[in-house]
Amino acid sequence: MAVKVRIPTPLRKLTNGADEVKADGANIKDVLNDLEKNFPGLKERICEPDGALRRFVNLYLNDEDIRFKDNLATTLKENDELSIIPAIAGGVF
Amino acid sequence: MSVQKLLEAHLRNSSSPVVSRSIVELVGKTPLVRINRITAELPKDVEIYAKLEGYNPGGSVxxxxxxxxxxxxxxxxxxxxxxxxxxxxxxxxxxxxxxxxxxxxxxxxxxxxxxxxxxxxxxxxxxxxxxxxxxxxxxxxxxxxxxxxxxxxxxxxxxxLDQYNNPSNPQAHYDGTGAEIIAQTEGRVTHFVASIGTGGTIMGTGRRLKEFSKEIKVVAVEPDNAFHGLEGLKHMASSIVPGIYHEDELDEKIPAPTEESYLMAKRLAREEGLLVGQSSGAAMWAALELGKRLQKGVVAVIFPDNGDKYLSTRLWEV
The missing domain is CATH 3.40.50.1100 (Rossmann fold)
Incomplete structure (x- = not known):
């Protein structure tokens, strides 16, 4: 399943500056593994060493938090849109 | 004791009026409190004190x-x-x-x-x-x-108002935070630790402390990574650098990891009774790393806000 993945600014160094990339997978876990193949280092920013989503990262599937779906096991449809969003906003002290 | 006597006792013991004319008068003059249990492993002559900026009326520095x-x-x-x-x-x-x-x-x-x-x-x-x-x-x-x-x-x-480039931002800390830390530590402060967002806190306070004594070390804390979970903090190498931020005035920068900072925020709640935000966790984590390297010192560290604004996040789910 080919999906669109929206990349936040701090991770665009790993995607050669792209704010949106394509990835393949039947579920979100597969998509993250596919992203790692094409953009090494990306998965470890998003996931803990045991594969779970880091606490300060939210993944939205078509604007819905995957924690309210089946988390990383959430299945995907063609042209779904996955957004990687830091759970908090950086920058002001 | 009669009301009159209570009033007389208050006036004898305080130079402040009984009430403030406006809530804006309550900005600043925040408490400085010793961190006791988390620092138990440090050499006995290393003291760490947190400046509790969550005591400001709006809840932050x-x-x-x-x-x-x-x-x-x-x-x-x-x-x-x-x-x-x-x-x-x-x-x-x-x-x-x-x-x-x-x-x-x-x-x-x-x-x-x-x-x-x-x-x-x-x-x-x-x-x-x-x-x-x-x-x-x-x-x-x-x-x-x-x-x-x-x-x-x-x-x-x-x-x-452009907080990133407005000299009034660090000036508030030069006049307030810096002077308060000198007074509250009775001039004993040797190290100052603060996280960087605009840089206003560390620049203004640092300048005041250096003016008081060139020996005082000014240590900045920033996220260890561009993609982090420390609300309010800036990773300078990957960000628009604020005009008020001058890295050459710092003695050191300590990169703080998100997970360890979260864990420290949790320890501050459970061991010190301080419900504070992630940036305080990061600052305390860095202050402790610094403390481990010292034989003797009085470290003042800024806790920018309280933790109640983060209850909807997963900060304490360690």
């Missing part, structure tokens, strides 16, 4: 800078009754502008990344500020760019 920026803009004639206060913020400065604007009768418009915590959004709404959300994918730099765009389209409508 940003009250100091916001009040100073607003009052300086009033004095300079830049902020007049017909102007709307405009700035970009990831939350705490916005809360400060909002409540101070409410007290002084100014409208406030804020550009905030869409992914700030829910509590912040609700607090800004409670104080009556207008909030424009910028892309959560672009963090605080996206908010900075959008705020400038809004300003440039209608410069006559707004007074843009």
């Amino acid at each position: 940003k009250d100091r800078a916001a009040l100073r920026m607003i009052e300086d803009a009033e004095d300079q004639g830049r902020l007049t009754r017909d102007k709307v206060i405009l700035d970009s913020t990831s939350g705490n400065t916005g809360i400060a502008y909002s409540w101070i604007g409410a007290v002084k009768g100014y409208k406030v418009e804020l550009v905030v990344p869409g992914n700030v915590s829910e509590e912040r959004k609700k607090i800004l709404n409670a104080f009556g500020a207008k909030v424009v959300f910028s892309s959560p994918l672009e963090g605080s730099d996206g908010a900075i760019r959008l705020a400038w765009k809004i300003y440039v389209e209608h410069p006559d409508r707004y007074c843009k």
Whole structure:
């Protein structure tokens, strides 16, 4: 399943500056593994060493938090849109 | 004891009036408290003290800078009754502008990344500020760019306080935070630790402390990575560098990892009774790393805000 993945600014160094990339997978876990193949280092920013989503990262599937779906096991449809969003906003002290 | 005697006792023991004329008078003069249990493993001559900025009326260190920026803009004639206060913020400065604007009768418009915590959004709404959300994918730099765009389209409508480049921001800390730490430690402070967002706290406080004694070390804390979970903090190498931030005035920078900072925030709650935000966790983590290297010292560390604004996040789910 080919999906669109929206990349936040701090991770665009790993995607050669792209704010949106394509990835393949039947579920979100597969998509993250596919992203790692094409953009090494990306998965470890998003996931803990045991594969779970880091606490300060939210993944939205078509604007819905995957924690309210089946988390990383959430299945995907063609042209779904996955957004990687830091759970908090950086920058002001 | 009669009311009269209580009053006489108060007046004898205090130079402050019984009531404040306005809540803005309550900004600053925050407590400095010793961290005891978390520091148990440090050499006995290393003391760490936290400056509890959550005691400000708006709940964060940003009250100091916001009040100073607003009052300086009033004095300079830049902020007049017909102007709307405009700035970009990831939350705490916005809360400060909002409540101070409410007290002084100014409208406030804020550009905030869409992914700030829910509590912040609700607090800004409670104080009556207008909030424009910028892309959560672009963090605080996206908010900075959008705020400038809004300003440039209608410069006559707004007074843009521009916390990243406004010298009143560090000046608030030079006059307030720095002087308070010298007084509260009775001049014993040897190290100052603070996290960086705009850099206002560390620059202004650091300057005051260095002026008091060149021997005092000024140590900045920043996220160890561009993609982090420390709300309010800036990873300078990957961000728009604020004009008020001058790295050459720092003695050291300590990179703080997100997970360890979260864990430290949890320890501060459970071992010290201090419910504080992630940035305080990061600052304490760095202060402890620094403390391990010292034989002797008095470390003052800034805890920028309380933890109640993060209850909707997964901060304490360690």
